[in-house]
Each structure stands twice: as C-alpha cells, then as structure tokens.
Amino acid sequence: MIETDLARKFIEQVTQYTQYNINIMNDQGIIIASRDESRVGTFHEVAYYIVTGKEDMVVTSGEEDYPGVRPGINMVINIDGRREGVVGLTGEPAEIKPVALITKMAIEAMLKYEKQQEEIRRRRDKKEHFTNLLIHVEHPDPGELRSMAHQLNYSENIIRIPILCKTEEVKAELILDMLKHGPRHGREDISAVLNDTHVLIFKTMKTDNTKLFADYKYLIGDYLSTVLKWLRQQEKQCRFYIGSFQENFTQYYYAYRHCVWLEENQ
Numbered sequence: 001m002i003e004t005d006l007a008r009k010f011i012e013q014v015t016q017y018t019q020y021n022i023n024i025m026n027d028q029g030i031i032i033a034s035r036d037e038s039r040v041g042t043f044h045e046v047a048y049y050i051v052t053g054k055e056d057m058v059v060t061s062g063e064e065d066y067p068g069v070r071p072g073i074n075m076v077i078n079i080d081g082r083r084e085g086v087v088g089l090t091g092e093p094a095e096i097k098p099v100a101l102i103t104k105m106a107i108e109a110m111l112k113y114e115k116q117q118e119e120i121r122r123r124r125d126k127k128e129h130f131t132n133l134l135i136h137v138e139h140p141d142p143g144e145l146r147s148m149a150h151q152l153n154y155s156e157n158i159i160r161i162p163i164l165c166k167t168e169e170v171k172a173e174l175i176l177d178m179l180k181h182g183p184r185h186g187r188e189d190i191s192a193v194l195n196d197t198h199v200l201i202f203k204t205m206k207t208d209n210t211k212l213f214a215d216y217k218y219l220i221g222d223y224l225s226t227v228l229k230w231l232r233q234q235e236k237q238c239r240f241y242i243g244s245f246q247e248n249f250t251q252y253y254y255a256y257r258h259c260v261w262l263e264e265n266q
Helices: 004-014 045-052 093-136 142-151 174-179 209-234 248-263
Strands: 021-025 031-034 055-058 072-079 082-088 158-165 191-195 198-204 238-242
Touching: 004 031, 004 045, 004 142, 021 045, 021 191, 045 055, 045 072, 045 082, 045 248, 072 093, 082 093, 093 142, 093 191, 093 198, 142 158, 142 248, 158 174, 158 248, 174 191, 174 198, 174 209, 198 209, 198 248, 238 248
Parallel strands: none
Antiparallel strands: 021 031, 021 082, 055 072, 072 082, 158 198, 158 238, 191 198
8 A cells, every 4th residue: 555645755756857747546546646736536547457457557648548547658556566556657658658667666666665664663663562561561461472472573482591781881772783783693582772871682592401501601702792892992881781591471571670680789
C-alpha cells in the first residue's frame, strides 16, 4: 500500500525537475497524488487495469482508448513482488518514455527504502519493549516475553550472561556499535543502550555447560577485547559489571539486578 503523504512528497520533489504531469495511483486505481491537483481522488481506469492484471505498462494515445484517460504512459509500481500501485506520465508516449522509466525506478527505490526504514523502526520499538519487560518488570507475562522473543528471533533455551557497561567519557551508542561490529557479537546476543551512560548485553555463552564456570571469564574478555583495546588507546574509562547466568527469560530481571547491585556496591 502506497501512503498518500509519501506519494505527494514524491510528486513535489520530482516536478521540480520536469514539466510533465505525473500521477500516482493506489491499488484501487484512485489517483492519490498528482501535479494536476484537480485529478486527485478520481478513478483511473488504466491504473486499475494494470494493478489488478498482469500488464506492467500501458501506453495510451487519447480518450478513444480509455474514457477520461489522457495520452501518456502508465507503469506498475512493484515492491517486493507486489503490485502496489501505478505511476503515470501525461504526454506524447515516444517523448516521455525515458522520463517515465526513470520516474518508475525512482519511486520504487523510495518506497523500498521507506519500507525498510519502517521495518527497522518496528523492530527497534519491539526490541525496546522486550528489553523493558526483561529488566524492569519483576514478574512479566511469560507468554508475552516468549512471543516477542520469537518475533525478534531470540531463542530462550540458551545460556546468556548480562554485561552492564558504565561509561561517562564515551557515548554509550559508540560502545554498543563497536561491540555489535566486533567478531564475537552474535545474532542471539541481546543488546541495548539503556541511557547516555549505560549499555546492556545479554551475551550468549557458547561453551560446554560443564566448562561454563571455568570458561566464562575468558569468553567475556574475548568478547570485550576490541572495545578494551580501543579504550586503552584513547585513554578512556569504562566499567563492566557481570551478572548471573540465565536461560529463562522470566529470570533476566534478577540477572540484570545483580549487575546493578555490583555497580552500586563497587
């Protein structure tokens, strides 16, 4: 589905560089944005034919082809295999075809980018809510936790250990960015910036359970090594507090509290 505001913004931008009229139609064949504002809200028969059919492009030469449709080129807007709408340019078809093709590519690229950004925003919002449930709610609903974890592709049946980083000389976002781009950060590691001075990571412990207590310090040291090296080079200070092992999401609250206790009682 093409958002009307986004279509209008696209028309505003593109029409600064061309004199041709451009129309954008939704998946119902309704013109939702146009350089000719009088056409907004009207039905476009060719657009409906394209978006509900299999033709990717229809060239019209006049109203004798389709009543109420002006000469021009109309092309499907295809996003991830879905026929989301139609973009049309009014004018002599042979003259406007290059501009029409560029316009189609531009709007598809913009819509794909906006879709990706929206997915990123949705995941960020879900992850923020999930993190809040883990560390701020003492008795969270297990079903809600596991449902959100599933949506975020986090497994529960693995051991994680919380690492709380406290920094005042370096931005928390920078510390997390270095950790996430380090060689030891994995897809199952749950990480978040809590505020300007704190970063929290629930680090997966990929080792034999019988060796966990012997190995975990070395595994954490290896995970933090890139950041520690950078901090030494920059002569900056950070403190790291390590909580308790957990493999049940409902217990992560207490694991995080262990880190907070260490910070408060250092």
